[in-house]
Each structure stands twice: as C-alpha cells, then as structure tokens.
Amino acid sequence: MKIKRRYFLLGAVAVAGAGVFGVKWADGDAQRRAMATTIGDGEAGFTPWLKIASDDVVTIYSPTIDFGQGSHTALAQMAAEELDADWTKVRVEQAPALPGFANAAIIQGFANEAGGLGDKIPKSLLSLVARSMPMQLTGGSSSIRYVGQILMRKTGAAARYVLLEEAAAQLNAPVSELTTADNIVTHAASGRSLRYGEIAAAAAERSLPNTPTLKEPAAYRLIGQPVARLDIPSKVDGSAQYGIDVSLPGMRVATIMMAPVREGRLESVDEQPALAVPGVEKVVQQDDAVIVVARGYWQALKGLRSLSPRFSDAGHAALNSPAIYEAQDQLREAGNATNSAGSGDVDVHFDAPDAQIVEAQYRVPFVHHAMMEPFAMTAHHQDGKLEIWVGMQDPLSVRKIAAEAAGLSPDDVTVHPLIMGGGFGRRFPQSCQIIAQSARLAMECPWPVKLIWSREEEVRHGAYRCQSSAHLKAAIGADGAIAAWRTDYVQRDNAEMECPFNYAVPATSRRHFTYTTNQDDGPLRSVNSTQMGFYNESFIDELAHAAGQDPYAFRRAHLADGSRHQRVLDELARRSGWQSTPAPGVGRGMALVESFGTIVGQVVEASVDEGGQPHVHKVTAVVDCGSVVNPLNAEAQIQGGIIMSLSIALGEEITLENGAVVQSNFGDYPILKLADTPPLIDVHFLQSDAAMGGLGEPGVPPAAPALANAIFAATGKRIRTLPIRDQARALEA
Amino acid sequence: MPVAATVNGQAVAFESETDTPLLWALREELGLTGAKFGCGVSACGACTIHVDGRTVRSCVFPVSQAAGKTITTIEGLKSNEGELHPVQQAWIEAQVPQCGYCQSGQIMAAVDLIARLGKPTPAQIDEAMTNICRCGTYPRIRAAILRATDQAAE
C-alpha cells in the first residue's frame, strides 16, 4: 500500500471552512493514518472516503452516521454517480472514528449558507452547526446537502479524473476519446477497455484535481433514482448489529438508576441487597447514579430494583410543569428580551386607530425523542487503553468525552461506531450521559461491560425538546393584510437562526426571553422549528379567520409572487383539493414551514369523534428541497417526520413534578401507532434550482399546526396548547 | 434446572433463572439478537417472537413458560435453504425499514397475522399491528403486508 500526496482535495474544503471558522481541520498526516486503517491488500485509496479494489468493488466511507435516514445509501449514490461506478459493486461503510475522516464539509456548508461571515463566529451559529452536525446526517439535513454535495461528489469526480488519466496513459489515447461507465474505461476508437480495478492502484498514485468538473443534472444516472437502500436486507433478517447487540468474551451487563431530579446527587446506598441477588457481581456508585453489574441484564435489573438509594434534589424540588409556564409568562410580561430581531416598528401599527388587533398565547411541553433503541454502550479498559462500542451521532466527540471521563488521552481511546436504533437528535454526544457513565464504569471493572439504560431511565433522563411558550400579536390593516406581527417566545435557546419568517409583513418583531430549568434542552428532529412552526402557522390561521379570509388565500397574499414558498402553497392547495368540500365533520388545516433549507407545506384532514378523540384521515405534503437524491428514501423521511409530528402533537408530553420527570415508559408516554396513522400520507416533491435542502427534519414542523388548524375547521375550537390529547374531550363539536 | 425448548428448529436448554424474560435468554444465552429490547413492559413489540407459531412479547414471557415450546425468532424465518420468508421479501420490496430497530418485531407480528387471516383487511391490519415504530414506517408496513398477500395497495 502506497499513499502519496492526494490529501489536498479535502484540504481545499477544509481551508475554506477554516477560513471562516478559524478551525484547523485534518492535516495530511491524519488522513494518512485514517487511510491506513481501511486500505487492505489489492485496494487503492483515492481519498479517505473512497477506495477501489482490484475486483472492482468500490467502497465509500461515510463520515456521517446513518441512523435510519438512508443517508449512507444516498452518499454512495452521489460518489458513484460522479465516478461512473457500477452500482452493484458499490459498498458503503461507516468511517472509523478518526480525525482523518472528519467532516469539514458540514462546517463549510453551514458557513456558505450563513454567507459573508467575518472571522468572528456567532455563538448561535456554532451551536447550530454543532447540533445539526451529528443529526439528520440525512436528517439534520446536513449529510446529503453538505457532505454529499461537497465531499462525495468531488471525491467521486476526482477519482474518475485520475482513472481516466491512467487509462489514457496505458491505452496510449487522449482522455478526450475515453468514456466511462459501470467501472469501465472504454476507448471506442480502438475497441479497448480497462476495468477500474485493473488501473486503480496506478491511478491512485496520481495527483487528484482540486476542482474536478461535476456532472450536469441531465447526465445523472444514479442521483434522483429510487435506488434500494443498501442497509435494508440486514434489517429484515435480524442480522444488523446495533449498539445494544454487542457481545464480547467475558462481557458483563450493567444497568443504572440516576437521580430522579436532574442535577441531584447520590447521597447514599446500601449495596448489600443487590449483591445478594444471584448473578450480580458489583455495585458501582457514581456522582448522580448507582449502577449494578451482573452476568446478564435481567440479573442487573433485579439487583438494581432491590436497592433503595437516596438522592438529593439539588434544590429543584419546587419545579413543576405548570409553574414553568407561569414563570415564563411572568418573564415575558416583565418585558426584558434577551434577543430581538425583526424590521419596522410594530408599535406604530399596533396603535393605529383602524388596526384590528389579534393576540394569542401558545404553549408546548417538553418532548422526548423516544428512539426505539435505549442507550447502550460497551466499554473495556485494559492496560491504559479504553475500547468503546456504541452508536452515536459523532464518534469523534464520543472519543473525547470518554477520554475525559476516564482520565485518558483520546489517543488511548478507540471507538467502534455501530448502527443506531433511531436518534432524532438524542444521540448527540454532548447530551449523552451514558458515555461518561460507561467510560468511568469500565475503569473500575476487569471485564468489558455493556451498560444498558432501561426504558424508564431513558424516558426520565432525556434531553427533551424544550418546554416553551409564546405570545403573538398582530395588527390587520384596513386592507385586510397583516401590518405588524410580533412573536415573543420564552425558552432557553434563541431560535432566530433556524426559523425564517417568510411572510411579507411591513413590521415584524421577534423577541426571545431566555428561560432555563434544570433540564438539558436538546435538539429534537427539526429543533426549534417544531415549536416556532406551531406558533407561526397556528397564528396566521387565526389571523386569516379574523380577517374573514380563506387560510390558503390569506397565506398566499402574504408570500412574494413567484416565490418558492408560493409555488409550494399553490401546489399544496391543488393536490389536497383545498377548494373542495371535505366530508361531514372533517376539517382541513394548512401549514407552511421552511426549515433546514427545505420548504414544506402540509394539509391535514381531521375530525373529533363523539368521545372527544381526534382522528387524522389524510395528510398531503408538498416539498421543495431543491433536488432529490433518492425519491424513495425522501418520501420515507417526510412521511416519518409527519407521523412523529402528529404523535407529538396528539399525545406526547414530559412533565416535571417536584423537579422529577413524571412519565416513565410507553404507557404514559404514548407514541402514535399504526392504527392511528392516517391511511393516506401523500408526499410530492417540486424540483427547483435552489440549493439542496434537508429531508430528515423539515417534514416535522408543519404537521402539528396543520392538525390544530384542521381541528379548528372541524370544531370551531382553537388548540393553543400541546398536546391535544387532554383538551380534545372538551372539543367535540 | 435447565428449561428445554426448540428454538429455530434446534433443541436448546436454557440455563437462565426461570423468571428471566425469554428475550434476555435468547439474546444473552443464545446470542440471538434479532429480537430487540424496547420497553421491557410489553408496550412496544420490539421483542416480538413466535411461541408455537403465535406472537409473544418476549420481554414479559419468563423462560419457565417456554418449557417444551417451539420458539421462532426473526433469525429462524428464513427457509432451510436460506431463502427469505415472503414477508421479509415484501419488506425489502416496499423498502420498509428506516433505523430498523423495530422491524424484527414488526415482521414477526405480520407473519403471524398473515398466517392467521390469509389476506387481512386494512382494519385487521390496524387491529393486529400494534408494535411501535418511532421512525414512522407505518405506511410502508401496511403496503408490505398487502404486497405479501397479493393485495393491491389502496
């Protein structure tokens, strides 16, 4: 295996990122070390992300994680497209957790999107980058549009370029007379051809071009095709190995109980009852938790249940969910905003004598990710080295966090990334308590130990979507148009960077009031766009009714003529049959939200039955994400986002009582099931020239407000607080 | 005392204590990790297997009750020749899985449903398929069941 100078391709990407962010990215050495871990005999590495074997098998190493969004397949499609690879010979693997594979493309993508940043990095943007980096890789919506567009396509194109050069040399023919298809370079004039596998080793010695020409969309053979996902066969026969499935010789299994009140501490525990349980081998006390290690999970769980640990409440005993809303109201009414944005002077319009003033207050609770696979991490400490097996969004951060917890250097920590049973933003390492727990535990054990969180711990110790509330106020002018719009919202994080306000309103104001609790507010699929979408799209519906206008016509009148947003809205009205009369008792509601570069409009048809149960009959979605790499997968992402959003809106709520989470499992934290899923979720994509937007997240935000608006249309009752569940009984029309 | 049973056609003797949920005996004793742990309280269906041909949520099914029973897990659905079960095949054709974590359980539930009813109606599918999928693959689960039973999707 010989590796020479072929690192500057990514170098170029990295420098661009570094220029903006002042971050130093992987150097040639790091990439060389990275490739040394993946390139075997008979294989040629072109960059850390692409290798070709002598038998023509093309392997793509994805620097981003696929936790079910199909991003690995889509990334491979993009590299293979530019390479003119034979799709049946393409494999995709998770890149090892080494800096040489790191993901500068995502940072650069966000930098480009933000545009014109000086050398000062706004904190809010960095945190957005950090939060989106791991997630949706298809979802967080960065992996395809940034990693795919920037990294994978260039890698594929650059490799094809040097393969052509090498073939030209061997065939003694000019490159211009050569064509490539299905892993073969052909010289039509002489009838000769070479397989990629035959020339890969020599081609990989050549210098990669810095800016290889990329294909025009008209030439695509793979991008845009409904290619079957490469990971699916292993997910229908039980062979896919998730983090929780790891098994090592001599391994023990552990489970944990954390302080019920977040930030509480373990004060004392009598370990004896657990040690008396057959199979239990060890009890480990940590700052805020007690862990039981046993031969198997059941024994560990029985041991844990036999304990009566005492935990402190860290002074949060008075924290209750209703009180949080009250405190948020008071904070907002006090009027000292942390951040303000907008344009024009809303007060002038609010004070205008002919203005029609509309005000409304909305509330959304903490929401739990409820990924199907509870946290599980296996760690083994031996001779100063720590080995880790886990499924997380960002394996490099896992390494760093585990090293810190274990008191080791990151160089002494090896992370084996495994596939994940869902994430939705929960597996962002900075919020994953299990990494430090498991690393510390391993330092005290002579065996490899797999730590598994029970579902109860999972539900009670989430990094929830924040509990948030907002007061919205608008002035409608004599012409029936919105003259001024103000959103005052209270939550920990400023949402300004994430949630573009797309309606043309002469004066707007968005004021953020910072409110924190003891909870670790985390990103949940579509992040702040879930609640901001609910606020804005519920309120504009209220404004339309106040103005005596149709919600579609009213929205349309406030969107720029010929804009992408208006096009989505028009197509949505057409596809959903907006103008037709719905079935008796059924109401239609609409919402339009842009997030992660993608515009999604949805119409929900819903009714409320005599028992007060809401029913969703149909959802129509129209999506403009620029272009689509894999339509099959894109549809699945949008449908999945809609179902998650309906589930959250209808029934999901984490509440705090005396500082602790009340809910504990799927019984009191209900997830939408198949029977409650509308029989029809119609998803349509509009092609546009716009930069590629995300797909994992943007399906989520519109469904909740569209549902609330549909319930209003059906019953005349306005839902302003989520979840709908407990209010619906009072709603029957 | 070991508990004798048949798992995927093989005679086995479970050594786990008899109150151990079958899920953990299958996963940790036999290394059959296709059945997943989701909730531990029979609320999600990720652990669904077949006992004597009928679905069981193995997280609440003690090893003691497995004595003498015929148990099938997702790993045992393939034919002896290694061919996928038609329901597994339909799952691939309909491109159902996203994260995939719930899908062993979903497939086992669907196999039982089809074995019992032949061509289930949409209402029967709604009633029988109560396993949770957080990724929201329900539309494709419906489509795959219809496909596996030669019924046209609506």
Ligand code: FES
């Ligand atoms: S793990 Fe058995 S039903 Fe959830």
Ligand code: FES
């Ligand atoms: S595919 Fe992820 S939970 Fe069902």
